[in-house]
Every structure is written in structure tokens, then in C-alpha cells.
Amino acid sequence: MSDDKHTVQNMESVTFEEIQQIADHILAKVKCRPKLGIICGSGLGKLADMVEDKEVIPYNEIPGFPVSTVPGHAGKLIFGTLKDKSVVLMQGRVHCYEGYSPQKTVLPVRTMKLMGIKILFVTNAAGGINRNYSVGDMMVIKDHLNLSGVNPLVGVNDERFGPRFPPMSRAYDSELRKLALGIAKEMGFADFVHEGVYSMMIGPNFETVTECRLLSMAGVDATGMSTIPEVLVAKHCDMKVFGMSLITNKVIMEYDQETTANHEEVLETGEKRSKYTQQLIAELVKKLVI
């Protein structure tokens, strides 16, 4: 992060040509040509264990690619086959709170676009706002509320990625959501797979009690520190998007409650429950028509 360009108001931009170079660099290193990309959130990177014929590139070996600095994010691009489909997995992401500009945070998504990815799955660990959610539940994301104060689409618009004013009212593909909920039912997961609204604050602190109460009033079901910037650029460049949260903790809704949110609990729940997320994602990939 000592980059000179990373200066004024965190507005470092990354040009189409720079991203094209990164995409070409990656494609020159792998044989796989996937149309599906999957971003694995905190503690969800074990999905990589299900990928066959792996070709792995650590982020720090890709010039210009942002590197994950948070535990639970391995920082590897994994190409291979999942349920007979070619895929590229991001085993870990980067977040704005790590100090990356919004544009740099979403560079991997735009790189995927230029590598030929048409469908993007985004996953994350999130705090449950909805009082009916339990730790370990999953939530298919139907919409989001961007409270992060950042938007990677701010700045000069390059039409080669997409339009100046992209619509966002149907960001999360309704057919993929229906398919995922149907699969959850078939797999006997219906009791712990919900559909709901995800919100993002920039972090890195967990929310105050008042913030959580406000989110609840606003109709938010789960909250986190990622995903929305990725979805904004994915939709901007016309990708189909599917999003899923693993509820790793219940947010604190009572003033002066002794227990507090912590990243260890997030990773621990990921460790215990991510197998269900993996199974659901794998079945969805299997049934996907690409």
C-alpha cells in the first residue's frame, strides 16, 4: 500500500488497459477458461477443496492485483473444475477497510470480466440482524443496502465496462435465487436457508447497538463489510450475480450486553458451518446452465 497513486481521498483509479494487462497475464498462466467466478468470503475458502484439476495463482504473484491482509482470506486464484464446470475461485477477497481504494477493491471482478466470466457468485460472512436467524444459517441475498459510503463506480466512467448510470433494482438474479432456494429445500436445508437483504458498512469495526437497531428498522437481515462494491461493478459490466451470506454471529441489539462481536467467532462459525454453504454452492453450480 505504499503506492504513490493511492492518495487523494482514496480515489486511486485503475484503467481498462491496466486491468486488461492483468487479465492477459493470468490467462497466459492457466489452461482453464471459465465463465463462472466465485468469490469466497471469510472462512468460506474451503470450497476450493471441491475443485478438481486445480491451477493456483497467489494474488501476490499477479502484478497489480490487490493482496488479502485479513485472516480467513488465503489470497489465491483457483482455476479448475467444480461439478464438471470450469470455474475460477477467489479464495479470499480484499476490503475497503484494508486501505484499498474502492476501485482497487473491485479490480478482481473487472479482471474476471475481461477473462470471460459471465456469472459471478459472491459469498460473505455476515452478522445476523433478523431476529429469526441463528448462527450458522445461510441467507440468499435478494437485495442490498449500501451504507458503506463508498462506490467503485464513482469517478470517470469507462463505457467499455458499462454505462454511467447502471440500474441496481434487480442486482441479484431472480432465477438463480429461486434455483438456490429450491436446491436448499431438496437438500433438507430449508430450515436454515433464508432469503434476505444484506447491508454493508465500511468497517473494520463491528456495529454499534444503535446502528444494528437502525439496520433492523430499515429491513436489513444481515450485515457485513464487503460484497456490495463487487456486485456494483459486476452489474455495471453486465454479469449475472448470485450472492450468499453465512450468518456467523448474531449482532448485538442490547445496550451494555457483555458479549461482543469478534472475528474469531466469524472464523469459527465458518469452520463449523461452511460445509453446508459449499454443498449448496456446488449443487447450484451443477444445475447452472452456462
Ligand SMILES: O=P(O)(O)O[C@@H]1C[C@H](O)[C@@H](CO)O1
Ligand atoms: O469478506 P467477508 O465479508 O466474508 O468478511 C467479513 C467482514 C469482515 O471482513 C470480517 C469480519 O469478521 O468478516
Ligand SMILES: Nc1nc2[nH]cnc2c(=O)[nH]1
Ligand atoms: N459488519 C459486520 N461484518 C460481519 N462479518 C461477520 N459478522 C459480521 C458482523 O456482525 N458485522
